[in-house]
Amino acid sequence: MKQTLLLLPGDGIGPEVTGAARRIADLVAPDVALEEGLVGGAALDAEGTPLSDETLQRAHKSDAVLLGAVGGPKWATVDRAVRPEMGLLRLRKGLDVFANLRPAYxxxxxxxxxxxxxxxxxxxxxxxxxxxxxxxxxxxxxxxxxxxxxxxxxxxxxxxxxxxxxxxxxxxxxxxxxxxxxxxxxxxxxxxxxxxxxxxxxxxxxxxxxxxxxxxxxxxxxxxxxxxxxxxxxxxxxxxxxxxxxxxxxxxxxxxxxxxLPSASLGAEGVPGLFEPVHGSAPDIAGKGYANPCAAILSLEMALRWSLARPDAADRVMHAVAHALKEGARTRDLGGEMSTTEMTDAIIDCL
Missing domain, CATH: 3.40.718.10 (Isopropylmalate Dehydrogenase)
Structure with a gap:
C-alpha cells in the first residue's frame, strides 16, 4: 500500500520550513503521497478550531505526520481553550504519541x-x-x-x-x-x-x-x-x-x-509518528524568507527512519545536510546570509 505523509505547516515560519522539507521528500521518497492540512492559528482562522476532527482523523490514517509550528501574537488574546497551541496538544494526545525523541548532535x-x-x-x-x-x-x-x-x-x-x-x-x-x-x-x-x-x-x-x-x-x-x-x-x-x-x-x-534540531513523537506500534522541528513559529521572522529549514528537513529524516521504514532515504538526507554545512551553507541563525530557499537548494545539490 502507498504510504502517506500528512504535512501540517501551521503558523509563522511553519509553512516556509515545511515547504523546504516537502521539496526534499519529493526527491528522496517520490512514491510517498504528500497530503496537507491545517493546524494551529491557521486552522482556527479557517475552521474555528485549532485542530478539526477531520484533520485528526486524517492524521490517524496517515503513516506519519510532519508539523511545522503553531502560534503567534495574532492569537495571543483568544480564549485559552482554542489557542493554536491547543491544536498541537490535542494532536499529540489524540494520536497518543507518548514518547518524544529529541536528539542533540x-x-x-x-x-x-x-x-x-x-x-x-x-x-x-x-x-x-x-x-x-x-x-x-x-x-x-x-x-x-x-x-x-x-x-x-x-x-x-x-x-x-x-x-x-x-x-x-x-x-x-x-x-x-x-x-x-x-x-x-x-x-x-x-x-x-x-x-x-x-x-x-x-x-x-x-x-x-x-x-x-x-x-x-x-x-x-x-x-x-x-x-x-x-x-x-x-x-x-x-x-x-x-x-x-x-x-x-x-x-x-x-x-x-x-x-x-528535529524531534519525533512516537506511540504504540502501528500509530503514525508525529515529527516536528524543536523551534517555534518565530513570528518575528515569518515571511522574510530566511528561516533555517534544517530542523524541518531533519524532522523529515526522522519520519523516514522511524515511521516510514526508509533508512536509506533517511541516511541520504542526513548526509546531505552534513555535507551542505561542511561546504559552508549557512542561514542567518548560523552566522550566514542564505535564505530558506538557498539553504534548501544547497542541501538538494548535495543529494
Whole structure:
C-alpha cells in the first residue's frame, strides 16, 4: 500500500520550513503521497478550531505526520481553550504519541557555532526521551480562580500513572540498547511526590527489564547544570513532560542553533509518528524568507527512519545536510546570509 505523509505547516515560519522539507521528500521518497492540512492559528482562522476532527482523523490514517509550528501574537488574546497551541496538544494526545525523541548532535561543521567551547561539544550525540502526553501539561485539576478567602490563584497538577511511566521508560531503554546502553532518568524526587514516584517506577522497571542498561538518576536542576558543564557525559536522558521540554531546549543550543534540531513523537506500534522541528513559529521572522529549514528537513529524516521504514532515504538526507554545512551553507541563525530557499537548494545539490 502507498504510504502517506500528512504535512501540517501551521503558523509563522511553519509553512516556509515545511515547504523546504516537502521539496526534499519529493526527491528522496517520490512514491510517498504528500497530503496537507491545517493546524494551529491557521486552522482556527479557517475552521474555528485549532485542530478539526477531520484533520485528526486524517492524521490517524496517515503513516506519519510532519508539523511545522503553531502560534503567534495574532492569537495571543483568544480564549485559552482554542489557542493554536491547543491544536498541537490535542494532536499529540489524540494520536497518543507518548514518547518524544529529541536528539542533540553537533555537526562537525557547526562545532564553533555552539555557545560552549569546542572541547565540550565536539562529537556531541545525545538523545532526550521526553514523556509527552501526561504530567503537568495535562493533569487535572488545573485553572485560574479565586479561593474561599478571595485570593486569586493559578494551579496545575503534575500526575503520572505507573503504566505511563513504564511505556516511555521502555522506549528509552530500547533506544539506549542501540547506543551505549546508558540512561539517565531525570526528575525532582527531592521536592515533588510525582518525581519520587517517577524514580520508583523507573527503578522497578530496570530491575525486571533493564538487561544491558546502565541506569542512573539525576535531579532536573542538576541535569540542567551538567548539560552545560559536561554534556558528553550523557547518552540517553529520560524525563517527564515538563523537564524534558526544558532540558531539550537547553540541549538544542549546545549544537549551534535551535534551527538545527528535529524531534519525533512516537506511540504504540502501528500509530503514525508525529515529527516536528524543536523551534517555534518565530513570528518575528515569518515571511522574510530566511528561516533555517534544517530542523524541518531533519524532522523529515526522522519520519523516514522511524515511521516510514526508509533508512536509506533517511541516511541520504542526513548526509546531505552534513555535507551542505561542511561546504559552508549557512542561514542567518548560523552566522550566514542564505535564505530558506538557498539553504534548501544547497542541501538538494548535495543529494
Amino acid at each position: 553537533c555537526f562537525e561543521a557547526l562545532v564553533d557555532s555552539s555557545s560552549l567551547k569546542r572541547d565540550r561539544v565536539e562529537g556531541l550525540d545525545l538523545m532526550i526521551v521526553r514523556e509527552l502526553t501526561s504530567g503537568v501539561y495535562f493533569g487535572e485539576p488545573r485553572g485560574i480562580d479565586t479561593d474561599e478567602n478571595g485570593v486569586r490563584r493559578g494551579y496545575d497538577t503534575s500526575v503520572y500513572t505507573a503504566p505511563e511511566i513504564e511505556r516511555v521508560t521502555r522506549v528509552a531503554f530500547a533506544i539506549a540498547r542501540g547506543r551505549s546502553g546508558r540512561v539517565c532518568s531525570v526528575e525532582k524526587s527531592n521536592v515533588m511526590e510525582s518525581g519520587h514516584f517517577w524514580r520508583q517506577e523507573v527503578t522497578a522497571l530496570h530491575e525486571i527489564g533493564g538487561e544491558g542498561i546502565e541506569l542512573t538518576h539525576m535531579l532536573a536542576d542538576a541535569c540542567a547544570m551538567e548539560l552545560v558543564r559536561q554534556p558528553k557525559q550523557f547518552d540517553v536522558i529520560l524525563a517527564d513532560n515538563l523537564f524534558g521540554d526544558l532540558l531539550s531546549d537547553e540541549a538544542a543550543m549546545l549544537t549551534g542553533s535551535i534551527g538545527m
